Amino acid sequence: MTEEIRCIGCGAIIQTENKEDMGYTPKSALEKGLESGEVYCQRCFRLRHYNDIHDVQMTDEDFLRLLNQIGSTDALIVNVVDIFDFNGSLISGLHRFAGNNPVLLVGNKVDILPKSLKRGKLIQWMRERCHEVGLRPVDVVLTSAKKKHEMQELLDVIEEYRDGRDVYVVGVTNVGKSTLINAIISATAGVDNVITTSQFPGTTLDRIEIPLDDGASLIDTPGIIHRHQMAHYLAKKDLRLTSPNKEIKPKVYQLNAGQTLFLGGLARFDYLQGEKTSFVVYASNELYLHRTKTDNASDFYAKHVGDLLQPPTQDDVAEFPELTRFEFSVKEPSDLVFAGLGWITIKDPGVVAGWAPKGVDVVIRKALI
Known part of the structure; x- marks a missing residue:
């Protein structure tokens, strides 16, 4: 068994596989550290040399x-x-x-x-x-x-x-x-x-x-780590599309009952019952939105996830969890929230459903805006 090496800054066991876990250091840095007799994890190295704190x-x-x-x-x-x-x-x-x-x-x-x-x-x-x-x-x-x-x-x-x-x-x-x-x-x-x-x-x-x-x-x-955050199911390149870094621009959709909105291939919103009304989507400006009929939405998703409906990309579809459905009866102005992705504001009474990757929370809350 290989003797474990510990960071002299924080005591974490040094590892070179997972950047997000404690004790990570690049292989090249580990080799240099072993030569000098001073092995630091990347977190401590950045703190020591750049005064930069990296979350673990x-x-x-x-x-x-x-x-x-x-x-x-x-x-x-x-x-x-x-x-x-x-x-x-x-x-x-x-x-x-x-x-x-x-x-x-x-x-x-x-x-x-x-x-x-x-x-x-x-x-x-x-x-x-x-x-x-x-x-x-x-x-x-x-x-x-x-x-x-x-x-x-x-x-x-x-x-x-x-x-x-x-x-x-x-x-x-x-x-x-x-x-x-x-x-x-x-x-x-x-x-x-x-x-x-x-x-x-x-x-x-x-x-x-x-x-x-x-x-x-x-x-x-x-x-x-909150297990129910969308970020845990996304590749880093997709996080850049879904995590806004500037002011989000609300998008308004007029929907009839029986219509569906897709938020990329990551989530889905169904308007099931109610009068024709407007819904406001608050999500990253980079996220592609697509409207279709609810009756054929599941077939449409199966056919287009990974190409028209991105993220996830085609490379990541096989690993991406299936979408799970949550239904809500709305009586007052509310937000349907897809944890970590955004929300859709519902102004009028009706019945709606939200779909998100299995494990990601979909909840109703009092409208924020």
């Missing part, structure tokens, strides 16, 4: 263990969610592990939503959704990790609520948490004051500690 993934069990540890400390918990994928990135049960610690909810990627949406309305809507799952954040802050002025406002709010305590930043994968942490480092370090590794003592497998001026720490935790 934990299993649900690891994350629950970490949450239990946080609950026994005296700290401020900053829970980062992706506003575009709010349902897919909210950590259900977080309130049970927080103990008496306050939770500050940070909605990232606010720049993705249409500018017509008022911030006050969005914050109120987020509070309502949190209350539905038992989470009572002390405050809700909207931000974009890409914009520096937003970072300073967030830092001011964190400073207000932490009251001299440590700060734990938690979130599921793909919410932009590592981008947020890097922006915070940039904002607090200043352009001229380059951070060195000595400022990151005790970088361990499950946390990176960033010292604050008063002796407390800002602690970055690995991203928890």
